[in-house]
Amino acid sequence: MTQDTPLSPCHSRIAPDARERVLSAAQLKARGISPAQSAGRCLPGGPWQQPLPGVFVLHPGPLSDRERLRSALLYAGRPPAAGRRSAPARAGGTDPGYGEAVLTGLAALSLHGFTTAPPALATDRVDVLVPRARRLRSAGHVRLTRTSDLPEAEWVDGLPVAPAGRALADAVAGLGDALVVRRLLTEAVRGGHCEPAVVVGELNRAKVLGRPQVVHAVDSLLAEGRALAEERLYDLVRAHGLPEPLWNVDLRLPGGPHLGAVDAYWPDEAVAVELEARAPRHSRLPDGRLRQEHESVWSAYTERREHLERLGVTVVHLSPGKLRDAPRHQAAVVRTALMAAADREPAAYVMILPR
Template sequence: MTQNTPLPPCHLRITSDVRQRVLSAAQLKARGVSAAQAAGRCGTGGPWQQPLPGVYVLHPGPLSGRERLRSALLHAGRTAVAGRRAVPRRSAGTDPAYGEAVVTGLAALSLHGFAAAPPAVSLDRIDVLVPRVRRLRSVRYVRLMRTSELPEPELLDGLPVAPVARALADAVAGLADAFAVRRLLTEAVREGHCEPAVVVGELNRAKVLGRPQVVNAVDSLLAESRASAEDRLYGLVREHGLPEPLWNVDLRLPGGPHLGGVDAYWPEEAVALELDTGAPRYGRTGGDRRQEEHEARWSGYAARREHLERLGVTVVHLSPGKLRDALEQQAVVVRTALMAAAAREPAAHVVILPR
């Protein structure tokens, strides 16, 4: 049965394809089923049901997780102006009837494979992003979240889904349970879904970074991210046969100013290594002050690096993500910096102190 083949209601039966079991009123009409016919089959004891306005499920039993998700998207994708079709912004494989609707929150995280996110079938609410100009209301198990910043969705199992960081921020915005927030944030970074800085940026955009349960979870997240990155750095040095550096030391000029701490330092080659595990922190102070503190922090990092390099010290920055996903490539970066030391002018003498 093709999508546009008109058939009487008795010929529309349950199939293995959820797209043929859950249909909008417009899709039924295209198949020759009028609104009155559809309503008649949804009566008491009827073979169909209408879980949401304008959406029909062609069987009477409980909805599966996929059916709940598709019905939510079909409801959210209903045209804003009668008689006009929504203009899809989706890639091939997405039903145009979804319009610009995007699954987000816990339902999206479940689709991304989060163990800490309940499956869609058990969620009391499915969050769906829609353009701010839409005037549809949240209803039953669907919460419509109007936004002027629709993310570019990922296509998961044929459904438009918000990227992990956006879905995470939208989920956290609706959670008061500190333990649940911590589990979600920790899994996002530990399982490699996204970097801490990206997570913190989205939490800031959602204006939830200042909530106590989020502050505590982010503190734990950043500490765990750094510990994992340090473990990978130790493995990089030892597994790839690099010279053993001095770990976690402070550098300063003899009798002069403090140059800052580094995660590893090779004194003979004058190569310093720093892990980029810091993430912008917002939400604890006012808007202008937050931005000023953020800019001051990163300006300080840049100034310190420039100072070290003027002294002849090569500074290598490695991110936790690159250590996780491309360890061998990062070993080459460090080895190249160490080998290049022989061709450089000798660095200024620095005092090395334990940190």
């Protein structure tokens, strides 16, 4: 067969849009184009090319970034064995040819809108997650990662993408440049892609928290996340007309124990606000000690909160994510707690000290 061999009349069904310029062998066969015909079109000087096994690009020129991503997904999503169909597209998806394949790493971060994801790295290698049972190997520009913890894909521009936190951890796992790691982690928080606790949890899952290029970046990330959450709380109080509280104070019983630090406190109403922006420092410890310290920290935290409530202090917990995404609702929560103070028994006297 030569490159001039005519295609099946069904070739006219292939639309010229970008999505249809990259097709799998199975998709071409469904359009009436046999594997032999497809291979013939990819001979030297032919109108097509085959960048990956079983994946065809219907033009001879360089692949665009999107074509590289689509070809990677079609390769990773191939049916596991002859005679078996690909898994159907997930909810919100557009192409069952992708199977259960999910983009991750730098390519996924680029789709999520990360401006600091290095463009060259993001396109030279495409990381794709597939179920652990798959035995498909990495090929060409595609690096496959088999996992038993396949995330629910977020569909971005018609492509299945791992959530930002998971994609970030997978990207960091493959990076040795401390500056690039710091930039990516910083943008994750500043850009509102994910909260610090989510980032640390994913880095812990990926077992990269102990790496030198990650340790210091995470410390900066947590400090910055805390500062951003406090700024959101300041904006919440002032933008929604809440009474001005005492900021960042310690509560203590006269001559008694320390009751803990709070981010905002209204003494007349005995209402305290705490931001859920604590660093899970225990995640760096070996597994045996991690669980024990986690439980002891939260046991102490729960006891402190219950102690405050027994003294008549209402403790309102606000998450940084909700402060960002639903400030009006969070303001209503605080306002309700302040208004309810009139119906409660007077709180015990507590000392208020600057933090």
